Amino acid sequence: MSTRRYRSAIACQTCRVRKVRCSVSMTGVPCISCEQDQTECILKPRQGKRHSSHSHRQSTTVFPAPRHYVESSAMRDTANQSNANPSSPDSSPGGEVVPLQDSQAPLDTPETKVSAASSEPSAADEEQLGVEMVEVALGHPRRECQVPYYIGEQTGGPTSTMHICTTDHLIPKHLLMPAAKPTTLTEDEKTFLRRKGVYSFLSDTASDSLIRAYFHNVHPIMPILEADKLLEYHRSKRLKEYNLILLWGLYTISSNYVPAEIYENEGFTSRKAFKAEMFARAVCVYNNGGEKNNLILLQGALLLGFWNSDIEDHMQPWQWSGRAINLCHVLGLHRDIDAIGYNPSITERQRSLFRRLWWTCFWRDRWLSVSLGRPLRINLDESDTPDPLVSDIAVDLEGIPESVTSAFFPRDLPRLAEYWIQLIQMTKLLGKTLMTCYQLRRPKPTINQIDTLEAELMRFNMPEHPDPILSRLATFYYYHLQLHYQAILITFYRPCSVEAPSDLPSYRQREWQQEMQGKAMSAASKTCNIVYALAQGNFFSFAGPMTPTLLVPAMQVYLLNCKFGDALSRRLGLNMLNMCMMILEELQKTYSVASVCRGIFGKAIQQLFPDDAASISLTHSLPEQDITPVAELMPPPSSIPDTALQLELFGANVTKADFIDALTAEASIFSFVDMLNFSS
Numbered sequence: 001m002s003t004r005r006y007r008s009a010i011a012c013q014t015c016r017v018r019k020v021r022c023s024v025s026m027t028g029v030p031c032i033s034c035e036q037d038q039t040e041c042i043l044k045p046r047q048g049k050r051h052s053s054h055s056h057r058q059s060t061t062v063f064p065a066p067r068h069y070v071e072s073s074a075m076r077d078t079a080n081q082s083n084a085n086p087s088s089p090d091s092s093p094g095g096e097v098v099p100l101q102d103s104q105a106p107l108d109t110p111e112t113k114v115s116a117a118s119s120e121p122s123a124a125d126e127e128q129l130g131v132e133m134v135e136v137a138l139g140h141p142r143r144e145c146q147v148p149y150y151i152g153e154q155t156g157g158p159t160s161t162m163h164i165c166t167t168d169h170l171i172p173k174h175l176l177m178p179a180a181k182p183t184t185l186t187e188d189e190k191t192f193l194r195r196k197g198v199y200s201f202l203s204d205t206a207s208d209s210l211i212r213a214y215f216h217n218v219h220p221i222m223p224i225l226e227a228d229k230l231l232e233y234h235r236s237k238r239l240k241e242y243n244l245i246l247l248w249g250l251y252t253i254s255s256n257y258v259p260a261e262i263y264e265n266e267g268f269t270s271r272k273a274f275k276a277e278m279f280a281r282a283v284c285v286y287n288n289g290g291e292k293n294n295l296i297l298l299q300g301a302l303l304l305g306f307w308n309s310d311i312e313d314h315m316q317p318w319q320w321s322g323r324a325i326n327l328c329h330v331l332g333l334h335r336d337i338d339a340i341g342y343n344p345s346i347t348e349r350q351r352s353l354f355r356r357l358w359w360t361c362f363w364r365d366r367w368l369s370v371s372l373g374r375p376l377r378i379n380l381d382e383s384d385t386p387d388p389l390v391s392d393i394a395v396d397l398e399g400i401p402e403s404v405t406s407a408f409f410p411r412d413l414p415r416l417a418e419y420w421i422q423l424i425q426m427t428k429l430l431g432k433t434l435m436t437c438y439q440l441r442r443p444k445p446t447i448n449q450i451d452t453l454e455a456e457l458m459r460f461n462m463p464e465h466p467d468p469i470l471s472r473l474a475t476f477y478y479y480h481l482q483l484h485y486q487a488i489l490i491t492f493y494r495p496c497s498v499e500a501p502s503d504l505p506s507y508r509q510r511e512w513q514q515e516m517q518g519k520a521m522s523a524a525s526k527t528c529n530i531v532y533a534l535a536q537g538n539f540f541s542f543a544g545p546m547t548p549t550l551l552v553p554a555m556q557v558y559l560l561n562c563k564f565g566d567a568l569s570r571r572l573g574l575n576m577l578n579m580c581m582m583i584l585e586e587l588q589k590t591y592s593v594a595s596v597c598r599g600i601f602g603k604a605i606q607q608l609f610p611d612d613a614a615s616i617s618l619t620h621s622l623p624e625q626d627i628t629p630v631a632e633l634m635p636p637p638s639s640i641p642d643t644a645l646q647l648e649l650f651g652a653n654v655t656k657a658d659f660i661d662a663l664t665a666e667a668s669i670f671s672f673v674d675m676l677n678f679s680s
Contacts (some may be wrong), residue, residue, distance in 0.1 A: 013042045026186055104413070110570050118221050125507045139406040148350070149177040149297060150332025154185030172343045174332050196284040198244060199278070202251070206262050207239055213257040215408045216473060217542060220416035223356045223421065224302050227396040231404060244289065245297055248282035249303030256545065271590055279307045294371070295357075297328040302360060318372055321364045325377050330439040352392040359424050366427045370434060370491060371549045379433065388424055393417040412474035415467075419477050422462070423484060429457055430488045437495045444502035457492060460485065476542040479530050483550040486527045490553040494522035520557055527554035528576050529582055540586055548587050548594040555580050555601060562608045565575060600658045 009271055012031055024031040030041035073287075151173055180546035185193070193199065202210070215227065224248060233242040247544040255275040263274035267623055279303050285291075286300055305320035328334055337343050346354075350619065365378045394417065397405055410416060436445050462485065496516040500509040531551065534540060540547075561573035581598055588594035 010043070013044055014039055015509060016275040025184065028190060036078065045648045053169065058433060062311050067445055079510070103525035104558075111597060146653065147177050147293060148331050148346075148354075149175045150330065150335070152332075172337075172340065172345070173335060174337045174343055174346060176345050180292045182292065189288060189290075193288060196256075197281050198248070198285045201240055202266055204237075206258075207234065209262045210251050212408050214252040216410050217257045217544065218250075218253050220410070220413065220477065221420055222302065222360050222545070223393045223420070224299050224360055226353065228400055229396075231400060231408065235404065243291075244285045244355060245282060245296055246303065248278055248285060251278040251304050252282050253303055253545075257542075271591070275307075279304065294327050294331055298324055298331065298357060301327065302364070305364060315372070317364075318368055318374055321368055322359070324362050325365060328358055328361050334378075335383055336384045336386060339384060349395055352389075354387045354394045355385060356392050357384050358383075362425060363427045366430045366434070367546065367549075369649075370487075371552075375440075376434060378430065380428070385455075388421060390414070390417045390421055391553075395419065410471060410473050410653060412471050415470065415474050416477055419474075419481050423481060424427055426460060426484055426488065429460060430491065431490060432456070433492045437492065444499065446503050447501040448503075450496060450501050457489060468517040472537075472539065473542060475537070476534070476539045479534055479539065479675075480544075480547070480550075482530050483527060483547075486523045486530070487550050487553045489523040490520050490527075490557060493517075493523065494557070521561070523578075524554035527551070528579060529543070531580065535583060535586075536573045537585070543587055545591060545593075548591055548597055551580050552597065555597075559604060559608075560602070562605070574609065575603070578602065 010025045011022035012024050012029075012034060015024075015031060016035075018033075022031050022033065024041065024043065034041035057600065073576055105561045151171070153173075184522065188680040201207075211230065214225075219225070219227065228243065230246075230250075233239050239247060252275060255271060264273060267272040268277065282300065282304055286297070286304070291297055292302075294576055300326040301320045305317050305324060307316050307320070322431065331354075337346050337351060337354065362378050362380075365376060368374065369376050393413065397409070432453060435442075436449060461480075462482065466475045470478065495511050497520055500512055504512060527550075549673060558576045560581075561569045561578070565573060581601060584594040584598045584601075588598065
């Protein structure tokens with residue numbers, strides 16, 4: 001690789017005298033150096049070739065920001081103009097303006113830069129892309145290759161043509177191509193991003209806390225970032241040079257876990273407001289930053305896929321998940337890199353990252369499908385990517401000093417990596433359950449298919465109690481894994497309790513369905529036991545965006561008991577529902593989905609118990625020991641805020657019978673959760 005250094009095409013007089021790199025071509029006047037030194041930034045016009053007066057600039061496309069963020073940005077701009085409110089996000093200790101750039105792209109290298117205002121690529125440039133594809137596939141690249149590229153299957157197009165060019169017909173499907181020329185933003189684009197807060201960075205204290213929260217609470221179940229690269233930027237105080245899509249996306253999901261003083265010191269009054277701002281900045285740079293690296297866009301989509309703020313946004317996770325899965329297919333992460341033999345162009349580190357990204361997309365696809373009632377996007381019959389390994393999470397930690405790993409990573413990371421592998425394997429069972437019991441055009445499953453799937457579910461064993469030597473974080477993730485497992489069991493048993501297998505004799509059907517109902521109730525009971533253990537141990541500070549959704553299947557089972565059970569079953573079911581409602585009350589401080597769940601189930605309980613229990617507690621905290629009788633916890637009906645419980649929130653106006661039938665139908669894990677069960 002050439003080590004030749006190039007001078008910036010445009011630099012202010014001060015930077016030219018100092019012979020340092022000037023950022024004026026990216027940030028405009030003043031440049032970063034002059035702004036920091038409080039000196040005048042002067043540009044001297046360069047003498048060069050005259051351009052034709054007929055040259056024109058390419059039009060700039062601006063994507064609208066979310067409604068709530070446009071309002072907050074306008075208020076922040078007004079405050080900046082009046083030099084008021086020094087604690088606002090734009091005037092935070094780290095609020096410096098820096099250029100937007102690719103995470104690894106060199107700055108100011110003339111041959112690797114192209115302006116958004118430049119002319120369209122010539123036919124020769126477009127032909128060169130095809131030439132380079134063949135050269136890389138044949139092992140004769142002319143330039144350094146860094147970006148993964150998937151040429152596709154041999155159904156036609158470039159793949160078939162490349163096979164004709166070889167004698168052994170063994171063309172690898174995964175190539176590394178030369179990086180595309182990064183986009184240099186126009187002044188209008190840079191001004192737009194600056195006004196949206198993209199270049200206004202958080203303080204070092206906030207960044208440190210958010211990164212630590214990511215590695216403790218997110219990375220163990222969604223290991224999609226390269227840990228050593230992120231920590232290197234952080235340790236060297238160069239976070240401003242880290243990819244801004246990933247940085248703001250990381251802050252968005254980590255904001256669920258940091259102490260309140262972190263966002264308060266940044267000028268935010270609530271966690272949800274802070275999270276909304278981080279998300280808005282991430283989306284703004286994602287849509288308008290000119291990023292061309294599909295790997296970065298994939299990682300960013302996964303980070304942003306946990307966002308939701310209100311009913312209008314409740315499909316955001318599904319949309320971001322779709323982007324991530326599409327990018328996986330573009331990059332070929334669904335295919336085994338070594339399918340036709342070892343591919344030496346892909347490093348072991350890249351193999352590990354590709355596996356983690358693919359299986360994280362798979363995990364999100366299955367759980368969003370069951371919670372939102374949407375079709376599966378990933379078909380494992382068309383994928384042969386190897387299963388993830390426990391070592392995949394640790395591969396990025398090689399070479400990081402022990403003092404850094406102990407400061408940023410949980411001490412139980414090896415055990416958490418094992419839990420992640422178990423979660424992926426468990427998610428495969430969820431996919432089999434959905435395809436067997438819930439697909440739209442499916443033959444009714446046979447008794448043999450049901451028994452085979454149930455046996456596979458039962459073989460997935462975990463210890464009944466967590467290891468006493470585990471940290472509190474690892475103990476929470478043990479329980480969280482158990483919640484996933486019980487949710488899968490309920491998903492499996494509920495349709496079986498309503499629809500008998502096609503080849504089951506009619507005289508056995510009623511008995512068989514009652515047996516399935518009992519097993520679903522057993523899984524719901526275990527769910528409540530796990531939730532109670534988490535509450536007793538004060539573990540809900542570790543709860544993630546998926547936690548509220550894992551309570552819904554058990555709550556639906558108890559809702560069935562409240563409708564069809566005898567008097568005792570109805571009271572017990574109501575008692576369990578009340579406990580879950582109080583858990584949701586705790587979770588709604590961070591996650592909007594918990595608030596919506598409480599409203600829906602509260603309305604359902606009002607419908608089922610109009611006289612004896614027309615309402616359920618919305619204000620009480622969790623009991624310290626045993627579950628208090630539900631009648632003692634309920635406030636009078638007049639104390640229930642009606643606006644929080646009305647179905648009109650969802651554009652629905654249904655009768656009492658229709659509403660309860662919708663909640664308790666055999667497929668309500670889709671129809672009911674479709675309205676409420678989204679990740680936030």
